[in-house]
Amino acid sequence: MKIAMATDKISSRERFLEAIVQSAIDYAIISMDLDGLVTSWNEGARNILGWSADDMIGKPATVFFTQEDRERGVPQKEMTAALNRGRGNDERWHLRADGTLFWASGEMMALRAPDDTVIGFIKILRDRTEERERVDRERLLMHELGHRMKNTLSVVQAIVTQSLRNAASLDDASEKLQSRIAGYARAHEILLQKDWVSATLADVLDAAKTNIGLQGSERLRSVGPDVQLGPQAALSFSMVFHELLTNASKYGALSNADGSVDVAWDIERRAGTDVLVVSWQEAGGPHIPSSEPDRKGFGSRLIISSLRAFGEADISYEPGGVALVAALPLARIQLRNDLSEIDKNAT
Secondary structure (H helix, E strand, O other): HHHHHHHHHHHHHHHHHHHHHHHHOOOOOEEOOOEEEEEEEEEHHHHHOOOOOOHOOOEEHHHHHHHHHHEEEEHHHHHHHHHHEEEEEEEEEOOOOEEEEEEEEEEEEEEEOOOEEEEEEEEEEEHHHHHHHHHHHHHHHHHHHHHHHHHHHHHHHHHHHHHHHHHOOHHHHHHHHHHHHHHHHHHHHHHHOOOOOOOEEEHHHHHHHHOOOOOOOOOOOOOOOOOOOOOOHHHHHHHHHHHHHHHHHHHHOOOOOEEEEEEEEEEEEEEOEEEEEEEEEHHHOOOOOOOOOOOOOOOHHHHHHHHHHHOEEEEEEEEEEEEEEEEHHHHEEEEOOOOOHHHHHHO
């Protein structure tokens, strides 16, 4: 009678423990014998790994390790760690039944009999793919932020250095610095509003006009299709338009009451490649004979170097003002990675 009662208690406890294990559906709980063959496979293991208990009982538990880890003997190293230290940590990619990968976090521990004899192993793991991807995204964002800050500081440094070097006075330097940095900041603002993915050429031009105080001016005409620019191209065009508009307002077609500026762009097919062709044409400016200056200022060099980082660009100095034509492969100006040659070429 006592034996029967003891047996009933053991059976009841085993059923209770089995119910707990099977209820832990967020965890794969797998037991193995000393040879690494599966002896039990809970519902969580089926949910996470995709194989059923019938598929896995008696099969090697190495099946859900990647080929690379199997070749490196990772499953055996985990069992050795479990024997020697009581547990082996598991932070790695694993395979599901359908061949897809997931990031697992868990441990392997030795199973011991009441007399402390090792009778097998138990592996407990959890799918941590979402956490891993979030960490990877955060790491990528931090890297990208650092990269952007470095590029931005480099450009600002070049603007400060060259503005001071070419300024006629401290007041002139202060005016140029404030205007150029404000224009650059406005371009960053546009990109931030677009999650730093892209901005249209028209948006960048409108921002430059606003920054100079030329919004709504009928003397500044623009026409062209909707063209998306990658982040670095958008920043480059913002600086180009800022310099062109500033020069036109001070010395060129917008410095008198009669001049005008036409900005046009279109996509052309050249040698099997889509090319953005942009033109800036001033007319009606001060009728002073004009030619290419012997020494180009920072603004002129900035315009050319900014555009030539993406393709071809030429600027000419005519009696009515500046004329600019640029031919830029569309694929290059729509890249989302940075082309950090602008500040180098402008110095």
